[in-house]
Amino acid sequence: MSKVLIIGCGGVASVAIHKCCQNSDVFEEICIASRTKSKCDALKEKLEGTTKTKITTRQVDADKVDELIALIREVQPDLVMNIALPYQDLTIMDACLACGVNYMDTANYEPEDLNDPEWRAQYEKRCKEQGFSAYFDYSYQWAYKEKFEKAGLTALLGSGFDPGVTQAYCAYAQKHLFDQIDTIDILDCNGGDHGYPFATNFNPEINLREVSAPGSYWENGHWVEIPAMSIKREYNFDQVGQKDMYLLHHEEIESLAKNIPGVQRIRFFMTFGQSYLTHMKCLENVGMLSTEPIEFEGQQIVPIQFLKALLPDPATLGPRTVGKTNIGCIFTGKKDGQQKTAYIYNVCDHQECYAEVGSQAISYTTGVPAMIGAMMLLTGKWNKPGVYTVEEFDPDPYMDALNQWGLPWQICDHPALVD
Numbered sequence: 001m002s003k004v005l006i007i008g009c010g011g012v013a014s015v016a017i018h019k020c021c022q023n024s025d026v027f028e029e030i031c032i033a034s035r036t037k038s039k040c041d042a043l044k045e046k047l048e049g050t051t052k053t054k055i056t057t058r059q060v061d062a063d064k065v066d067e068l069i070a071l072i073r074e075v076q077p078d079l080v081m082n083i084a085l086p087y088q089d090l091t092i093m094d095a096c097l098a099c100g101v102n103y104m105d106t107a108n109y110e111p112e113d114l115n116d117p118e119w120r121a122q123y124e125k126r127c128k129e130q131g132f133s134a135y136f137d138y139s140y141q142w143a144y145k146e147k148f149e150k151a152g153l154t155a156l157l158g159s160g161f162d163p164g165v166t167q168a169y170c171a172y173a174q175k176h177l178f179d180q181i182d183t184i185d186i187l188d189c190n191g192g193d194h195g196y197p198f199a200t201n202f203n204p205e206i207n208l209r210e211v212s213a214p215g216s217y218w219e220n221g222h223w224v225e226i227p228a229m230s231i232k233r234e235y236n237f238d239q240v241g242q243k244d245m246y247l248l249h250h251e252e253i254e255s256l257a258k259n260i261p262g263v264q265r266i267r268f269f270m271t272f273g274q275s276y277l278t279h280m281k282c283l284e285n286v287g288m289l290s291t292e293p294i295e296f297e298g299q300q301i302v303p304i305q306f307l308k309a310l311l312p313d314p315a316t317l318g319p320r321t322v323g324k325t326n327i328g329c330i331f332t333g334k335k336d337g338q339q340k341t342a343y344i345y346n347v348c349d350h351q352e353c354y355a356e357v358g359s360q361a362i363s364y365t366t367g368v369p370a371m372i373g374a375m376m377l378l379t380g381k382w383n384k385p386g387v388y389t390v391e392e393f394d395p396d397p398y399m400d401a402l403n404q405w406g407l408p409w410q411i412c413d414h415p416a417l418v419d
Ligand code: NDP
Pocket: 007, 008, 009, 010, 011, 012, 013, 033, 034, 035, 036, 039, 060, 061, 062, 063, 083, 084, 085, 086, 088, 106, 107, 158, 159, 160, 161, 162, 163, 164, 201, 202, 203, 206, 314, 315, 362, 365, 366
């Protein structure tokens, strides 16, 4: 029986909150705190009467550590679930340390202001050291490891689908299916259609930054970086069909390369339709993806933030999105001296998600694992002081919970491999 403070009330948080409210035995009380309190109040009103979980709401600016500390001291939660944006990861971790509370999130830190000269200098140094140039990486949050250890607190990083469930699949494969994993291909397919010429399935600013950045993969102990969208493959996804997919940099590659001993190659592919890519290229070419503020009619505006205001809110895509997602990991390796392959994946239907919680499958496949990660910490199934990613814990209770709470997985022993 626990009390949780949930920060953020967007597409993913809304699903996680629905799921916490279905699981009142664990989530006895939740406080939803976000920048726009009216969204928290509207969700509380929708859920009250359908759940035994007690819900309260607060306003908070999670960029401000002092505000967060005051809120945590007032609410006295057992855990803070950060489902705001990656920009807030460090301020929320600082506040958790100051208040002695466990922490979790769904995406690793990235700075909001990419033009800050001090940050830029550190970033360029880190690019050389790391061998990839993504704006997001684990270094910022891994730097908190000792502080969390000393405080006897746990920080669980990236408990969404990818990152998150994909790492649980890897830990499961390592524990039960393979003696040695040689290669991992993470395949993220959204076969859904929302009927708009262009929209993103989660926060547009975060999404567009991710897909317009150079791709990279891990091979034989080092990173290989490639121009954005320059490696394309086709794959025939169960229950979705044939799709084009492109190699992207993705955060879980970084932690899996450390935590899966002897792995030789890890790649991440995501499907995109031609229309999405054409729109994105065009927006990029005219400067709409830029994070650099410009002066417009006496006002400073950031192009990508202005674009976000024009695009459909991902939280409104639910009723109009049809089709399925298929996300999983293909493994090659050895078991008992024999070569072996396996594919662990989940298929999720957009309309079924909407019927259950009022959201499309992208928010659903992220919000459910957020609730499950929180449940692992709150029930003591996952509990060790420090800062950890999902594959560093026992996958079994998490994998069981995925089956129980709406993201059942399956294993195919002889999948088609990606060349
Ligand atoms: P949304 O933009 O829909 O929601 C973000 C929420 O955070 C909003 O409620 C927003 O408030 C709130 N927020 C933003 N800034 C602040 C602030 N300074 N203080 C307080 N609240 C703030 O995003 P999503 O729900 O789509 O994404 C949530 C997270 O999930 C992101 O970190 C994203 O990267 C991650 N994600 C992870 C995936 C995975 O598989 N691991 C997949 C998809 C997303 P307001 O309403 O005022 O804007």
